[in-house]
Amino acid sequence: xxxxxxxxxxxxxxxxxxxxxxxxxxxxxxxxxxxxxxxxxxxxxxxxxxxxxxxxxxxxxxxxxxxxxxxxxxxxxxxxxxxxxxxxxxxxxxxxxxxxxxxxxxxxxxxxxxxxxxxxxxxxxxxxxxxxxxxxxxxxxxxxxxxxxxxxxxxxxxxxxxxxxxxxxxxxxxxxxxxxxxxxxxxxxxxxxxxxxxxxxxxxxxxxxxxxxxxxxxxxxxxxxxxxxxxxxxxxxxxxxxxxxxxxxxxxxxxxxxxxxxxxxxxxxxxxxxxxxxxxxxxxxxxxxxxxxxxxxxxxxx
Amino acid sequence: xxxxxxxxxxxxxxxxxxxxxxxxxxxxxxxxxxxxxxxxxxxxxxxxxxxxxxxxxxxxxxxxxxxxxxxxxxxxxxxxxxxxxxxxxxxxxxxxxxxxxxxxxxxxxxxxxxxxxxxxxxxxxxxxxxxxxxxxxxxxxxxxxxxxxxxxxxxxxxxxxxxxxx
Numbered sequence: 001x002x003x004x005x006x007x008x009x010x011x012x013x014x015x016x017x018x019x020x021x022x023x024x025x026x027x028x029x030x031x032x033x034x035x036x037x038x039x040x041x042x043x044x045x046x047x048x049x050x051x052x053x054x055x056x057x058x059x060x061x062x063x064x065x066x067x068x069x070x071x072x073x074x075x076x077x078x079x080x081x082x083x084x085x086x087x088x089x090x091x092x093x094x095x096x097x098x099x100x101x102x103x104x105x106x107x108x109x110x111x112x113x114x115x116x117x118x119x120x121x122x123x124x125x126x127x128x129x130x131x132x133x134x135x136x137x138x139x140x141x142x143x144x145x146x147x148x149x150x151x152x153x154x155x156x157x158x159x160x161x162x163x164x165x166x167x168x169x170x171x172x173x174x175x176x177x178x179x180x181x182x183x184x185x186x187x188x189x190x191x192x193x194x195x196x197x198x199x200x201x202x203x204x205x206x207x208x209x210x211x212x213x214x215x216x217x218x219x220x221x222x223x224x225x226x227x228x229x230x231x232x233x234x235x236x237x238x239x240x241x242x243x244x245x246x247x248x249x250x251x252x253x254x255x256x257x258x259x260x261x262x263x264x265x266x267x268x269x270x271x272x273x274x275x276x277x278x279x280x281x282x283x284x285x286x287x288x289x290x291x292x293x294x295x296x297x298x299x300x301x302x
Numbered sequence: 303x304x305x306x307x308x309x310x311x312x313x314x315x316x317x318x319x320x321x322x323x324x325x326x327x328x329x330x331x332x333x334x335x336x337x338x339x340x341x342x343x344x345x346x347x348x349x350x351x352x353x354x355x356x357x358x359x360x361x362x363x364x365x366x367x368x369x370x371x372x373x374x375x376x377x378x379x380x381x382x383x384x385x386x387x388x389x390x391x392x393x394x395x396x397x398x399x400x401x402x403x404x405x406x407x408x409x410x411x412x413x414x415x416x417x418x419x420x421x422x423x424x425x426x427x428x429x430x431x432x433x434x435x436x437x438x439x440x441x442x443x444x445x446x447x448x449x450x451x452x453x454x455x456x457x458x459x460x461x462x463x464x465x466x467x468x
Binding site (some may be wrong): 044 | 317318325350360371372373383386419425430
């Protein structure tokens with residue numbers, strides 16, 4: 001019995017200490033300690049991940065050879081179509097640049113110069129449990145990465161920086177249940193909010209009933225809320241649900257990014273996410289200032 | 303096994319769980335390597351050493367995870383405490399016992415993690431967690447437990463004269 005009592009006492013003591021640690025972490029009092037472990041293990045994580053990437057890559061190649069041949073034929077056909085569309089888009093781009101120069105658009109709207117500043121990060125680790133969707137990448141404050149910055153891949157939106165250290169960052173993926181992205185459909189510009197769901201495709205909610213949602217339509221970020229810049233590819237609608245009794249429509253969105261195969265990502269260091277809570281708190285505490293006559297009112301980024 | 307070796311082993315297991323295992327998911331999930339080691343060691347050596355492994359492994363997982371400190375550690379401590387109660391009541395050489403214990407331990411551990419996450423504001427639902435994470439992970443943990451237990455038993459036999467004093 002005394003053995004059971006001592007074990008229970010040990011369990012109780014350790015549990016209380018861990019609960020205290022949890023409360024301190026919730027109050028963000030453990031920041032420097034939290035980063036220390038990742039900073040120390042980053043070289044090892046990079047090494048292990050690099051080795052496994054090579055092993056996985058080799059075995060994947062052997063098993064997918066037949067699929068690769070078929071896929072190659074499909075892609076060649078797609079390349080031909082895209083080349084034609086690319087020529088058209090280049091025409092539009094040239095016209096667009098010309099108009100922007102004439103309107104001096106780039107000076108009055110610097111937030112549109114997005115891809116000029118980005119940092120490439122290697123994925124070195126993932127969330128160790130199966131409930132959360134977070135990646136660890138090997139770039140941090142030293143490379144100009146800050147909390148909240150959007151993260152993308154060549155296929156589309158990946159997520160945003162959740163936490164950052166000197167040489168590491170944690171990326172909250174858009175497939176995580178905690179993630180929400182202000183989005184819109186490409187064709188009809190129907191607005192909505194895309195949320196992550198455990199083990200499933202994304203869910204687009206709060207789509208107005210009067211807007212048309214088409215299966216196959218591409219979903220882009222809308223830029224609302226300021227967390228992500230507009231026009232980043234989120235995914236494609238594979239199912240829509242519209243019921244007259246509901247206030248809004250819903251749709252299922254397949255993400256454009258293959259999150260299980262991510263090796264490198266890009267952090268958009270040139271984009272400053274808007275701290276909505278900070279702005280609202282600032283407005284609530286600041287005294288109203290007199291606006292001189294003739295001064296244009298300040299506007300938030302589109 | 304001395305405390306330094308325990309620290310090294312559990313840190314390595316946590317690192318592998320974060321870095322290596324996500325590349326080899328089965329049923330869309332990865333096994334809880336740290337949980338398997340903690341359960342096996344608690345059955346072999348009792349709650350005292352099991353809780354040391356749970357503490358080190360749990361803190362290592364918390365450091366690598368985006369969840370708050372303690373979300374992985376508290377459930378591991380609970381599991382090691384409960385599993386260690388069996389230590390004196392079972393024939394340690396039986397592989398069947400860990401094979402039967404791990405499904406229950408896995409369900410309790412993951413259920414506790416979900417409960418803690420939801421308490422801290424995580425929006426994931428119980429039904430989605432059960433269907434897409436808890437049940438497939440429990441199945442995977444059960445399939446891997448015999449291999450992990452054999453390895454832990456080998457380590458136990460090599461180090462059974464070294465008892466950790468708190």
